Amino acid sequence: MNPVVEQAGGLFRLSLKEALFIGFCAVFAVLARMMLRLHLHISGHAMLVTAFFLLLARGSVRYRFGASFAGLLAGSASIFLGFAKSGPFMLVKYLAVALVIDLAGLLMPGLFRNYFWCALVGGCAGATKFFTAYSVNFLAGMDRTVNFQASLFEAAGAILFGVLGGLLVPVVLRRLHAYGVIS
Amino acid sequence: MLPGKLFSTRKVCLPSVSLEGPAPAGDAARVGLRMLLALTLSCLAFAARTIPFLLVLTAIDLALLWWLRGKQLSLRRELKAFAWQTLVILMLYLVRFRDLAGLWGGFKISWQLFLALLPSMVFVRSTSQTRIVQALNRVMPCRMAFVLSTCLKFAPQLLAEVRSIYEGQVLRGARILPRDLVKPWHWFDLLHCVVVPAVVQSMALAGNIALAARARDFGSQPRRSCWPGL
Numbered sequence: 001m002n003p004v005v006e007q008a009g010g011l012f013r014l015s016l017k018e019a020l021f022i023g024f025c026a027v028f029a030v031l032a033r034m035m036l037r038l039h040l041h042i043s044g045h046a047m048l049v050t051a052f053f054l055l056l057a058r059g060s061v062r063y064r065f066g067a068s069f070a071g072l073l074a075g076s077a078s079i080f081l082g083f084a085k086s087g088p089f090m091l092v093k094y095l096a097v098a099l100v101i102d103l104a105g106l107l108m109p110g111l112f113r114n115y116f117w118c119a120l121v122g123g124c125a126g127a128t129k130f131f132t133a134y135s136v137n138f139l140a141g142m143d144r145t146v147n148f149q150a151s152l153f154e155a156a157g158a159i160l161f162g163v164l165g166g167l168l169v170p171v172v173l174r175r176l177h178a179y180g181v182i183s
Numbered sequence: 184m185l186p187g188k189l190f191s192t193r194k195v196c197l198p199s200v201s202l203e204g205p206a207p208a209g210d211a212a213r214v215g216l217r218m219l220l221a222l223t224l225s226c227l228a229f230a231a232r233t234i235p236f237l238l239v240l241t242a243i244d245l246a247l248l249w250w251l252r253g254k255q256l257s258l259r260r261e262l263k264a265f266a267w268q269t270l271v272i273l274m275l276y277l278v279r280f281r282d283l284a285g286l287w288g289g290f291k292i293s294w295q296l297f298l299a300l301l302p303s304m305v306f307v308r309s310t311s312q313t314r315i316v317q318a319l320n321r322v323m324p325c326r327m328a329f330v331l332s333t334c335l336k337f338a339p340q341l342l343a344e345v346r347s348i349y350e351g352q353v354l355r356g357a358r359i360l361p362r363d364l365v366k367p368w369h370w371f372d373l374l375h376c377v378v379v380p381a382v383v384q385s386m387a388l389a390g391n392i393a394l395a396a397r398a399r400d401f402g403s404q405p406r407r408s409c410w411p412g413l
Contacts, residue, residue, distance in 0.1 A: 016397065017393035020388075024334055024388070026334065028381075056382070143279065
């Protein structure tokens with residue numbers, strides 16, 4: 001066996017190639033947010049790229065914690081690139097979305113080829129925005145009712161864009177599968 | 184020749200990674216301390232509930248900015264975000280409380296949130312990425328630090344690949360020019376013509392980098408050996 005060529009990763013092991021691919025997905029997620037700032041002033045539109053790339057990262061590899069790894073890298077990368085609007089909480093935001101995706105992947109391994117499940121998981125991932133926004137505002141001491149309304153407002157947009165991001169994933173994964181890039 | 188500004192609506196400036204030489208021995212520790220200071224200041228902003236506390240924190244942040252004034256730190260984008268955030272919070276507080284006291288409370292919250300994000304933003308803008316990765320190498324698993332630094336280093340190359348894919352597809356007649364993308368039914372063209380090839384390209388690049396790293400015995404030692412600087 002050629003010692004230079006690494007074996008493919010599995011459910012619990014991530015090969016270097018897969019780790020780098022997940023890293024690229026994470027960097028794409030951050031850069032897409034930087035480049036395609038739409039100035040829509042609609043809360044949560046960044047969830048489109050976040051949900052899409054994290055779902056793609058998890059759907060392309062067999063590793064069970066692929067999305068969490070991508071979320072960790074995306075959070076760190078956004079801090080390094082000076083794009084972390086919420087400072088260190090950016091890491092928590094990405095990780096919350098990633099954990100939902102990993103959990104869904106754990107329960108339903110075949111969900112990444114199905115439009116309905118991908119949209120549902122994208123929406124659920126978007127819903128985490130409520131908890132992260134509520135936590136940040138709660139720590140800052142915001143009034144409960146205002147905090148609830150503001151977080152709900154932000155989460156509604158994030159859910160909508162999360163669903164849209166999720167719907168794009170099966171299309172891309174099917175094409176990648178057809179090209180033989182993923183198995 | 185395609186017109187300029189065809190692909191990106193916003194110019195992305197990535198920090199340089201590999202142009203710096205080896206860092207002095209105590210540099211990573213100093214960067215680590217600055218990172219810790221930024222995180223502490225961010226956390227303190229959440230604990231600050233009184234005006235004197237907020238004023239002291241603001242003074243510290245301003246002193247930090249004054250100290251780093253030589254690095255041409257621009258706060259325009261952050262100030263715009265602060266203004267927008269303040270406006271939304273003030274409106275919500277006005278709807279809820281309908282008086283000036285409520286407005287003042289909303290402004291205080293917005294001020295607090297801004298102070299929470301300012302230190303980490305200043306830290307990232309004033310410290311080179313290489314130095315940050317060097318500092319993180321001490322606290323992160325070396326494999327993760329390698330993946331992160333490699334991905335950041337190859338990000339400009341990937342962006343260039345994406346740009347050339349985009350230009351090639353435009354020349355082929357794909358309806359993905361900015362004026363076409365105003366219509367949502369053309370977004371699928373962007374997905375098929377740009378996103379899928381870009382993902383395939385990044386997969387191939389990841390394979391090449393992994394092969395090169397393995398050929399240099401990456402992963403054969405539990406601790407990573409670095410050359411030069413990183």
